Amino acid sequence: ALSYDQFIAWTKALAEGTGGPKFGFPAGPRGLKHRFFQGFLLPSYTGSTVTEFRSAEAEVAWNKFKELWAYTNPASTGYGFMQEQLLTEEVWVAFDHVARIADAFNQRPDDFVAFPAPAGPKGRAFMPVLAGIAVPTTAPDKAQALALVAFMLKPETQIATLRATNFFPVIATDMPADMPPSVRASAAAIAAMTGAADALPALLPMGLGDKGGQFSQIYTDTFERIVLNGQPVRAVLDEEAAVLRALMIEANAPCWAPDAASDGPCPVK
Incomplete structure (x- = not known):
């Protein structure tokens, strides 16, 4: 603080x-x-x-x-x-x-x-950093595109992304106990910062x-x-x-x- x-x-x-x-x-x-x-x-x-x-x-x-x-x-x-x-x-x-x-x-x-x-x-x-995924109205296979979006938002996919890039999940998900030290340290700091009474995104x-x-x-x-x-x-x-x-x-x-x-x-x- x-x-x-x-x-x-x-x-x-x-x-x-x-x-x-x-x-x-x-x-x-x-x-x-x-x-x-x-x-x-x-x-x-x-x-x-x-x-x-x-x-x-x-x-x-x-x-x-x-x-x-x-x-x-x-x-x-x-x-x-x-x-x-x-x-x-x-x-x-x-x-x-x-x-x-x-x-x-x-x-x-x-x-x-x-x-x-x-x-x-x-x-x-x-x-x-808020990242969005969209499907164009002209997509040749809308169902497959939406399936990819659903896959990206699975907890296991979000955790795999976190392990590979240090980019944190955009959905509520439990952190595995075996995450790298950088993730554990950053997660605690990010939680404190975003949850602070004076947080200003x-x-x-x-x-x-x-x-x-x-x-x-x-x-x-x-x-x-x-x-x-x-x-x-x-x-x-x-x-x-x-x-x-x-x-x-x-x-x-x-x-x-x-x-x-x-x-x-x-x-x-």
């Missing part, structure tokens, strides 16, 4: 107690940094992914991340999957997707612990069509300008908000949670 303030205090203590920064963040080309900003940090401070992009609360969030960056291993700009740096002990604490830290838990199950994402003033934001960007990459690039550009290049937070948010607003209008993409539903393109205040 950490807050971002407590998390920053922890990383500061780690840096001062060990002689160097021990927090790792996947800020490299293959890292999921944009998902952290979209689904965790910004919603925790603004309760929004799009509408409050340039709000005063967003300014606070980016300044908080600048504080955290002071205690982040500078090599993070090259990090992708954080399991590698955890195993080499280049970092001791890291943020990443459950599937991208699995090897650390599986290789050294007694050396690592998983815990929920920190919380901000608006709640403990996190990004659940922030969905993946949707309705953007082929412009999803451009949407994520706005968050990446904002991070690089503010945190890596030291540009003023307010000026950067104002400029990037204009880019985001134009993109939402061009894509005609309505809002998704945690933003309130919109009639037409999701507004950027």
Whole structure:
């Protein structure tokens, strides 16, 4: 049940107690940094992914991340999957997707612990990934297609998927006792996070069509300008908000949670 303030205090203590920064963040080309900003940090401070992009609360969030960056291993700009740096002990604490830290838990199950994402003033934001399966009306064999859907939703198929990918079941099912250490550790942390009183799900960007990459690039550009290049937070948010607003209008993409539903393109205040 950490807050971002407590998390920053922890990383500061780690840096001062060990002689160097021990927090790792996947800020490299293959890292999921944009998902952290979209689904965790910004919603925790603004309760929004799009509408409050340039709000005063967003300014606070980016300044908080600048504080955290002071205690982040500078090599993070090259990090992708954080399991590698955890195993080499280049970092001791890291943020990443459950599937991208699995090897650390599986290789050294007694050396690592998983815990929920920190919380901000608006709640403990996190990004659940909801995947849907549909059958087109033009399917040549609708019955066989529906049979495949039914097979994918069987408990045993969901467990097999979990074993292979660390992607958790979308249906209620009992976990076998022989699951890998990474699954056991992640399952407990995910249950604590999603079941927390201040849980704030922030969905993946949707309705953007082929412009999803451009949407994520706005968050990446904002991070690089503010945190890596030291540009003023307010000026950067104002400029990037204009880019985001134009993109939402061009894509005609309505809002998704945690933003309130919109009639037409999701507004950027």
